[in-house]
Amino acid sequence: MRIVVCRLDEFPPGERRVVQAGRRSIGVFRVGDRFYAINNYCPHQGGPLCLGRTKPWVSSSGPGEFVLAEDDALVACPWHGWEYDLATGQSFLGPGEPPVRTYEVSVEAETAAPRGGRMPGPYVADTFAVHVEDAYVVVETTPRPAAKAPGVRAAGGAQ
Amino acid sequence: MTRMATTSTLPREQAAGPRTGHTIVDSDIHPHALPRHILPRLSAQHRRRFEMFGSRVPGPPEIYPRVRNSGFRLDSWPEGGFPGSDLQMTRDQLLDEFEIDHGVLIPLQGHSWGVEQPEYAAALCGALNDWIVEEWLDREPRLRSSIAVSIETPELAAEEIARRAGDPRFVQVLLSTGGESGFGVRRYWPIYKAAAEAGLPIAAHTGGLEQHRGAGWPSFYLEEHVWNGNTMASLLMSMLCEGVFTEFPTLQVVCVEGGIAWAGPLMWALDEAWPKLREDVPQLTRPPSEYIREHVWFTTQPVEEPDDPAHLEIALRHIGMNDRILFASDYPHWDFDSPRQAPKLFPAALRRDIMGSNACRLYALPEREVAA
Ligand code: FES
Numbered sequence: 001m002r003i004v005v006c007r008l009d010e011f012p013p014g015e016r017r018v019v020q021a022g023r024r025s026i027g028v029f030r031v032g033d034r035f036y037a038i039n040n041y042c043p044h045q046g047g048p049l050c051l052g053r054t055k056p057w058v059s060s061s062g063p064g065e066f067v068l069a070e071d072d073a074l075v076a077c078p079w080h081g082w083e084y085d086l087a088t089g090q091s092f093l094g095p096g097e098p099p100v101r102t103y104e105v106s107v108e109a110e111t112a113a114p115r116g117g118r119m120p121g122p123y124v125a126d127t128f129a130v131h132v133e134d135a136y137v138v139v140e141t142t143p144r145p146a147a148k149a150p151g152v153r154a155a156g157g158a159q
Numbered sequence: 160m161t162r163m164a165t166t167s168t169l170p171r172e173q174a175a176g177p178r179t180g181h182t183i184v185d186s187d188i189h190p191h192a193l194p195r196h197i198l199p200r201l202s203a204q205h206r207r208r209f210e211m212f213g214s215r216v217p218g219p220p221e222i223y224p225r226v227r228n229s230g231f232r233l234d235s236w237p238e239g240g241f242p243g244s245d246l247q248m249t250r251d252q253l254l255d256e257f258e259i260d261h262g263v264l265i266p267l268q269g270h271s272w273g274v275e276q277p278e279y280a281a282a283l284c285g286a287l288n289d290w291i292v293e294e295w296l297d298r299e300p301r302l303r304s305s306i307a308v309s310i311e312t313p314e315l316a317a318e319e320i321a322r323r324a325g326d327p328r329f330v331q332v333l334l335s336t337g338g339e340s341g342f343g344v345r346r347y348w349p350i351y352k353a354a355a356e357a358g359l360p361i362a363a364h365t366g367g368l369e370q371h372r373g374a375g376w377p378s379f380y381l382e383e384h385v386w387n388g389n390t391m392a393s394l395l396m397s398m399l400c401e402g403v404f405t406e407f408p409t410l411q412v413v414c415v416e417g418g419i420a421w422a423g424p425l426m427w428a429l430d431e432a433w434p435k436l437r438e439d440v441p442q443l444t445r446p447p448s449e450y451i452r453e454h455v456w457f458t459t460q461p462v463e464e465p466d467d468p469a470h471l472e473i474a475l476r477h478i479g480m481n482d483r484i485l486f487a488s489d490y491p492h493w494d495f496d497s498p499r500q501a502p503k504l505f506p507a508a509l510r511r512d513i514m515g516s517n518a519c520r521l522y523a524l525p526e527r528e529v530a531a
Contacts, residue, residue: 045496045497046497046500047232052233052234053233078228078235079232079234079495079497080494080495081226081227081228
């Protein structure tokens with residue numbers, strides 16, 4: 001299904017729109033000139049993910065020093081703060097190192113590479129393709145293949 | 160801080176499910192009064208004090224460098240308000256969203272306001288209770304509340320209990336786990352006497368004047384957050400050993416937001432040591448675990464969540480108090496448990512009781528009628 005979100009010139013960078021696609025609620029984010037669309041349902045406890053704050057990757061070489069990547073790449077769920085990559089829906093939890101209980105994740109899969117010093121979590125939120133058509137922003141709701149996360153059941157489709 | 164003006168409701172696909180057959184009671188919902196709610200409900204003298212000096216201990220969330228969003232769900236900030244200050248938002252995000260039959264309010268401001276100069280403390284708690292009646296209970300029949308009392312002046316607290324006890328919508332008396340003394344000591348007994356006479360349980364909620372103390376103050380929120388069970392255990396031990404349950408044989412204590420799994424080992428240790436030391440505590444004529452099993456209730460948020468859920472089931476079996484566990488969401492705090500997901504934490508056979516039936520029994524609330 002293709003859903004027209006709004007006109008491009010009504011959707012400035014840094015904004016978001018939450019659209020209804022049949023029974024699904026989808027958040028469309030504009031970060032700079034890129035668009036992302038992600039299911040408005042947090043795989044953790046079902047929070048309205050797309051009402052959360054977006055944030056950039058941050059890296060730090062030591063106390064008091066940090067560098068923020070330029071663009072927001074993550075959305076943090078408004079309930080318990082779990083973070084997801086806007087592009088892939090991959091979850092990133094935890095304070096930086098893999099918690100003991102997820103060691104299996106990092107062992108099993110080559111794709112479990114740390115990003116920004118943080119280990120991918122086991123959850124993946126649905127994301128959707130977004131493109132601009134004749135100056136309208138359009139979401140394509142045909143499920144994309146889930147981001148390859150280790151030890152994760154297929155994440156697309158119905159929850 | 161950017162505050163989302165949007166009201167959060169879950170995506171429709173998730174919310175459209177059929178009504179579950181059983182009753183849902185949420186035993187831990189936090190309303191939060193703003194100064195504009197309290198001021199008009201104070202006498203001129205106390206109003207002036209509130210305007211000039213505020214209160215001695217800041218209430219949540221200022222007490223800690225907490226997790227994001229001051230420790231609240233980001234989507235729970237109403238326009239121009241504070242999480243928990245807006246009844247309609249609580250309806251939208253909690254009561255309606257999850258089809259909650261009954262919700263019990265726990266106004267945490269009572270924890271810090273209950274320790275002020277005696278008359279001022281009593282006035283603040285009284286104003287808080289008035290606000291709850293007028294702005295919450297009168298307008299929303301699904302809600303019940305806890306009586307906020309000036310805990311460090313137990314006589315005044317007892318007066319407030321007596322004043323509210325005639326209103327059946329107040330279903331318990333609010334106590335914090337952190338007081339100036341252990342809560343078993345005699346000076347607090349007027350609170351228990353008034354509660355027992357009114358037939359009301361005491362709800363001990365973590366926090367308060369002494370926060371989440373062992374020795375000293377924690378440096379980190381993580382320390383505070385997972386220490387709840389230990390402060391709860393020390394409160395119960397104090398009440399038990401000082402003889403509160405002997406003196407008030409009908410008194411019930413609800414441990415709110417203190418976890419559950421610690422209760423088994425505590426009872427093992429007490430029962431093992433009691434036969435040897437019982438001369439020291441002649442007020443305890445039976446094994447300590449018997450008092451705990453007769454007087455104590457628990458709420459679920461934050462229940463301990465081991466990697467293997469079977470371990471929680473084993474802990475619950477050792478405790479043997481599954482008929483005294485009440486579901487709690489802790490809305491609007493950041494560690495909110497969704498009533499849709501929480502039942503999965505518990506063995507299937509316990510879900511109906513934990514999600515509602517136990518609370519209906521404790522608080523004398525009607526159970527949902529299910530069409531045959
Ligand atoms: S529901 Fe999203 S982080 Fe918990």
